[in-house]
Each structure stands twice: as structure tokens, then as C-alpha cells.
Amino acid sequence: MVRGLTLLLLFQLCGEIISRSLDLPIPGNVMGMGLLLLGLMTNLVDVKWLEEAAEMLLSNLALFFVPAGVGVMVYGDLIAAEWLPICVATVLSTFVVMAVTGKLAQKLESPEHDDVG
Amino acid sequence: MWVELVETPLFGVALTLVVYLLAQLLYKRVGSVWVNPVLVSIVIVILLLKASDIDYRSYARGGDLLLFLLGPSVVALAVPLYQRRAEIWQRKRPILIGIFAGSLASIVSASGLAWILGGSREVVLSLAPKSVTTPIAISIVERIGGVAPLTAALVVLTGCIGAVCGPEFCRLIGVTSPVATGLAVGTAAHGIGTARMFEVDRLSGAVAGLAIGLNGLMTTFLLPVLMVFTNL
Numbered sequence: 001m002v003r004g005l006t007l008l009l010l011f012q013l014c015g016e017i018i019s020r021s022l023d024l025p026i027p028g029n030v031m032g033m034g035l036l037l038l039g040l041m042t043n044l045v046d047v048k049w050l051e052e053a054a055e056m057l058l059s060n061l062a063l064f065f066v067p068a069g070v071g072v073m074v075y076g077d078l079i080a081a082e083w084l085p086i087c088v089a090t091v092l093s094t095f096v097v098m099a100v101t102g103k104l105a106q107k108l109e110s111p112e113h114d115d116v117g
Numbered sequence: 118m119w120v121e122l123v124e125t126p127l128f129g130v131a132l133t134l135v136v137y138l139l140a141q142l143l144y145k146r147v148g149s150v151w152v153n154p155v156l157v158s159i160v161i162v163i164l165l166l167k168a169s170d171i172d173y174r175s176y177a178r179g180g181d182l183l184l185f186l187l188g189p190s191v192v193a194l195a196v197p198l199y200q201r202r203a204e205i206w207q208r209k210r211p212i213l214i215g216i217f218a219g220s221l222a223s224i225v226s227a228s229g230l231a232w233i234l235g236g237s238r239e240v241v242l243s244l245a246p247k248s249v250t251t252p253i254a255i256s257i258v259e260r261i262g263g264v265a266p267l268t269a270a271l272v273v274l275t276g277c278i279g280a281v282c283g284p285e286f287c288r289l290i291g292v293t294s295p296v297a298t299g300l301a302v303g304t305a306a307h308g309i310g311t312a313r314m315f316e317v318d319r320l321s322g323a324v325a326g327l328a329i330g331l332n333g334l335m336t337t338f339l340l341p342v343l344m345v346f347t348n349l
Binding site (some may be wrong): 005008009011012015025026027028029030032033034036037040041047050051053054057058059061062063064065066067068069070071072073074075078079082084085086088089090091092093094095096097098099100101102103104105106107108109 | 159177180187188192193212214216230251252260267270275276278282290291298305312315322333337
């Protein structure tokens with residue numbers, strides 16, 4: 001558990017260092033996810049070290065978004081000023097994206113498109 | 118005494134955990150997607166803070182501790198990706214094309230709709246990266262000249278919509294494959310959508326986690342190109 005959490009934080013730290021020193025638009029945690037995947041694929045990291053910590057964090061992922069959402073209260077006035085375009089665009093566009101990505105991916109996944117295997 | 122306690126991290130952490138646990142109980146009892154625990158918790162915490170006239174900054178002392186765990190959680194998304202790597206690699210083409218199309222559709226539809234409805238330039242630009250995970254969305258919007266706090270709020274709102282109706286909406290339009298559903302919800306609703314997908318199906322969750330990173334990357338490079346074409 002502690003070993004897993006330490007590894008995750010170290011990979012995040014490596015990600016932060018790379019992303020900041022190269023001034024990349026990718027945040028450190030996303031970079032850390034890529035680095036960890038690389039580490040796992042090359043067998044530098046054993047997935048067993050991480051399974052417990054990853055399971056604990058990912059099964060409670062939703063909880064960590066609550067404070068981020070509460071932060072919205074500070075910007076209530078900003079949203080209220082142009083609520084109509086903001087709300088309509090946000091809601092409709094979310095459904096558009098799900099429809100486009102879901103339909104397209106499912107179509108490409110089907111056997112008749114499976115030319116690459 | 119109360120004033121002092123509210124200023125400690127204990128307040129924000131305890132409040133968030135208690136509200137979240139109650140919201141989960143409610144979710145299990147009611148069984149409707151509309152009482153999504155994240156959405157309900159956010160609304161209740163905001164209402165409680167407003168009603169008791171407690172400043173957001175006091176809450177954030179504890180809230181930020183929980184928020185910190187989001188960092189290693191994003192790194193941990195590599196674990197399910199690795200565990201399901203064979204299934205994912207086999208579907209690399211639908212995954213990459215699906216996320217690319219979703220990224221493009223998100224920018225065009227969000228900004229386009231806001232523009233048609235008379236939104237200001239700031240709002241149109243701030244909406245463009247709304248399906249991207251918060252840290253990437255903020256760095257994008259600062260570069261293109263939108264309002265970063267507004268984008269942060271819209272990203273959370275988008276995530277809640279995707280988490281509340283994502284899997285149900287996919288089923289409604291005939292998207293049934295776990296990979297396609299995970300991709301759709303992960304691309305549209307980033308981490309909050311991914312959290313919901315992990316409850317539904319592990320493979321969907323893994324793919325949704327991949328979509329967070331890839332959609333962020335694609336939007337980062339697509340948006341400046343689209344802005345040149347539209348003269349914004």
C-alpha cells in the first residue's frame with residue numbers, strides 16, 4: 001500500500017519535472033500516467049506493487065472531484081452573466097461528443113472494419 | 118471555538134467525507150442516475166457553505182487535501198490500462214479515431230453553439246476545451262485567451278453531465294460495446310465520467326482513462342489550428 005502510493009507519487013513527480021522543464025502543455029500527472037505505463041510495459045515496474053494502491057484510489061476517484069466542483073461556487077457570477085449560451089452549449093455539446101465518439105468507435109470496432117486485426 | 122475549527126483542514130475533509138457518504142447512501146437507496154453522488158455532494162457542500170456563511174477559502178484548506186489525491190489517481194490510471202493492454206491494443210484504430218473525432222466535435226459544437234447564441238468572445242473561447250481534464254484545459258485556455266476560472270467551472274459541469282447520463286445516453290443511441298461506451302464518456306466527460314465508468318465496467322473505465330490523456334493531447338494541438346481557420 002505505502003509502496004504503491006510512493007511509486008505513484010514518484011511517477012507524478014517525474015512527470016511534473018519533465019512537463020515543467022520542457023514547458024509542455026501536458027500536466028505532470030498525465031505525463032506521470034504515460035511514464036508509469038511505459039515502466040509497466042518494459043517490466044521496470046511490477047504491476048503487483050501498485051495494484052492495491054491503484055484500486056484504493058480509483059475506486060474512490062469520484063470523491064476527489066467533489067472539492068474541485070465546490071470551487072465552482074466562487075465563479076457563480078461569471079456563469080450567471082451569460083448563462084444561456086453557457087448552459088445550452090455545455091449540455092448539448094457533451095451529448096454531441098458522446099454520440100460522435102461512441103457511434104464512430106463502435107462502427108470501427110465491428111468485424112467488417114477489422115482489417116488490422 | 119467554531120470559528121477556529123472551521124479554519125482547520127479537518128473541517129473541509131470531514132464535511133466532504135460525511136456529505137459524500139450520505140450522497141452514496143442516497144444513490145443506493147434511490148437508484149436513479151440523477152442523484153449522482155458527485156453532483157449531489159457538490160451541490161450540498163455549496164449550499165451548506167452558503168447557508169452558514171463560511172468562506173470557500175476555509176473549506177479549501179481541507180478540500181485541497183482531497184483534491185491532492187487526484188494527482189496520484191491520474192497516474193494510477195496506467196494500472197487498468199496495463200492490465201487490459203491486449204484488448205485495448207487490439208482496438209487501437211477505433212480508439213484513436215473515436216477520440217480524435219470527439220475532440221474535434223467538442224471544440225466545434227461547444228464554441229459554435231455558444232457563438233450562435235450570442236456568447237461573448239471570452240465565453241466562446243472558454244468553452245472550447247471544456248471536455249478536457251481540468252489541468253490541461255486551464256493551460257490551453259490561458260494560451261488562447263479565455264477565462265481560466267470559467268473554463269474550470271465548465272469542465273466540472275461537463276463532467277457531471279457525462280457522469281450522470283453518459284452510460285444511459287450511450288445505450289439509448291445504440292452504443293453498447295464497453296470500449297465504445299468508455300471512449301464516449303471518457304472523451305466527453307474526462308475524469309468525472311471515468312469515475313462513473315469504473316463503477317459500470319472495468320474495461321470501460323480503463324479506456325475512459327486513456328481518453329482523458331489522449332483527448333487532452335489532441336485538443337491541445339487541434340484548438341490553435343482551428344482558431345487560425347476561424348479567425349477567432
